[in-house]
Amino acid sequence: MEFRRLGSSGLSVSEIAYGNWLTHGSQVEEERAVECVRAALDAGITTFDTADVYAATRAESVLGRALSGVRREGVEICTKVYFPTGAGPNDRGLGRKHVVESCHASLRRLGTDHVDLYQAHRFDHEVPLEETMTAFADLVRQGKALYIGVSEWTAEQITRGAELARELSVPLISNQPEYSMLWRVIEPQVVPAAEREGLGQLVWSPLAQGVLTGKYLPGQQPPEGSRATDESGSETIARWMHDEVLEAVQQLTPIAADLNLSMGQLAVAWVLQNPNVSAAIIGASRPEQVVDNAGAAGVVLDEDVLDAIDDVLDDLITSDPRRTGSH
Numbered sequence: 001m002e003f004r005r006l007g008s009s010g011l012s013v014s015e016i017a018y019g020n021w022l023t024h025g026s027q028v029e030e031e032r033a034v035e036c037v038r039a040a041l042d043a044g045i046t047t048f049d050t051a052d053v054y055a056a057t058r059a060e061s062v063l064g065r066a067l068s069g070v071r072r073e074g075v076e077i078c079t080k081v082y083f084p085t086g087a088g089p090n091d092r093g094l095g096r097k098h099v100v101e102s103c104h105a106s107l108r109r110l111g112t113d114h115v116d117l118y119q120a121h122r123f124d125h126e127v128p129l130e131e132t133m134t135a136f137a138d139l140v141r142q143g144k145a146l147y148i149g150v151s152e153w154t155a156e157q158i159t160r161g162a163e164l165a166r167e168l169s170v171p172l173i174s175n176q177p178e179y180s181m182l183w184r185v186i187e188p189q190v191v192p193a194a195e196r197e198g199l200g201q202l203v204w205s206p207l208a209q210g211v212l213t214g215k216y217l218p219g220q221q222p223p224e225g226s227r228a229t230d231e232s233g234s235e236t237i238a239r240w241m242h243d244e245v246l247e248a249v250q251q252l253t254p255i256a257a258d259l260n261l262s263m264g265q266l267a268v269a270w271v272l273q274n275p276n277v278s279a280a281i282i283g284a285s286r287p288e289q290v291v292d293n294a295g296a297a298g299v300v301l302d303e304d305v306l307d308a309i310d311d312v313l314d315d316l317i318t319s320d321p322r323r324t325g326s327h
Contacts, residue, residue: 001044002298005280008198009173011116011147015272015297017047017202019281020059022236030062032285037066039287041075043294049176049202049281051121052106053081060109066296068111073157078202079106080151080176082121094124094132100253103139118145119176122325123157125128129164137168149174149202152325157191162197173197174278177324179203181212181313184242191276200278203271207282207293209237211245212267214253219241223320244316255305261296264289270309286306 002015018040020033037048050063060079067075068301081102092098103118118139124132139145150161153175163174175194178184179201186201192203207213239245249263256266271280282293310317 001046002293003046004278005200006117006147007173007194007200009147009171009200010112011076011173012087013047013202013279014045015279016043016045016268017049017078017107017281018045019204019283020063021051021054021204021283026049030065033062034035034066035287036284036290038065039284039290040294041070043291044297044307045290045294046074047076047202047279048077049078049204050110051083052085052102052121053108053121054078055085057085057105057109060106064109064111065295072112076116077110077112078117078149079115080119080121081106082124082151094120094135095127095257096131096135097313099132100139101179103123103144107144110186112282114143115145117147117149117174119149119151119174120153120161121151123150123153129160133161133164133168133170138167140170145231147173149176149199151176152178153190154324155189155321158190158193158197158199159239162199163190171195172200175199176202176204177297179271179274179277180206180208181267181309182208182245182318184317184319185217185321185323187274187319190324191274195276201274201276202279202281203277204281206271206280207264208240208267210247211240212252212263214249214263216241216246218250220244248316252309255312257288259301259305261299262292263291265296265299266301268293269299269301270306272296273288273301273306 003012006013050060081099082094090097128262146241162172174292256263268280271277284290
């Protein structure tokens with residue numbers, strides 16, 4: 001495993017991070033989830049990402065149990081707050097009450113007294129940014145969060161948040177956006193803003209929900225048990241499940257083969273070529289998927305390989321920065 005600093009901070013994260021968005025507490029049984037976490041640890045992964053809203057809070061609990069007994073100082077635990085976790089009007093958003101109470105609830109579920117990174121899961125247009133950032137700053141000063149980050153914020157929102165963070169003397173160090181060969185909306189504006197402000201990217205869905213592994217074939221039904229057949233995952237993958245996309249992805253197979261990489265490794269390695277990317281977050285429903293994806297750590301793709309990938313995907317690439325946060 002290789003490690004990178006998260007933005008300009010002193011926090012190191014594993015190039016491959018393990019996330020449990022659609023898996024723990026929903027898509028896979030807990031025994032299998034624990035096996036995946038153990039496979040991640042065995043592969044050298046130290047960075048684990050979750051959120052209070054995943055599987056209606058169950059994902060945090062499963063991850064906490066899976067990491068029980070692991071030396072706390074040896075892992076980086078990241079979680080998020082914003083989406084509803086209850087029926088009340090204050091059970092959502094980035095108001096002070098929800099931020100503070102959600103942090104405390106996340107710590108209980110994760111079985112720890114602090115998280116390494118606490119992230120605003122989206123930007124809240126209904127709450128003053130000063131209120132949100134002050135609440136995060138208080139949690140940092142109390143030692144309940146070591147660093148703060150954001151997820152799917154626009155360049156302008158990142159710039160405003162970073163300015164307030166500096167005024168409050170707290171470390172805003174990361175953004176967690178969707179990023180893959182097919183989805184590149186962060187490149188025109190978000191990455192330059194993050195570089196200016198000292199934030200690194202913890203990117204999610206580097207495999208485009210599994211489409212870039214090549215397992216979905218044009219004109220054929222999705223494999224049984226895959227994300228495209230799962231109730232919790234089929235909606236998120238639907239935008240890629242078109243023959244035009246699936247046919248193009250199959251054309252990446254010889255590129256991966258020439259490099260002695262699996263398709264999944266090629267896709268994960270691709271996002272890691274961006275110097276502003278600190279880690280690629282992978283998900284898994286089987287331990288062998290973790291092992292395969294972890295093999296992308298340290299892989300360097302030459303410019304001719306990157307150009308060949310661009311030539312294959314071409315018009316299928318989405319780069320419009322206005323799409324930031326649209327999923």
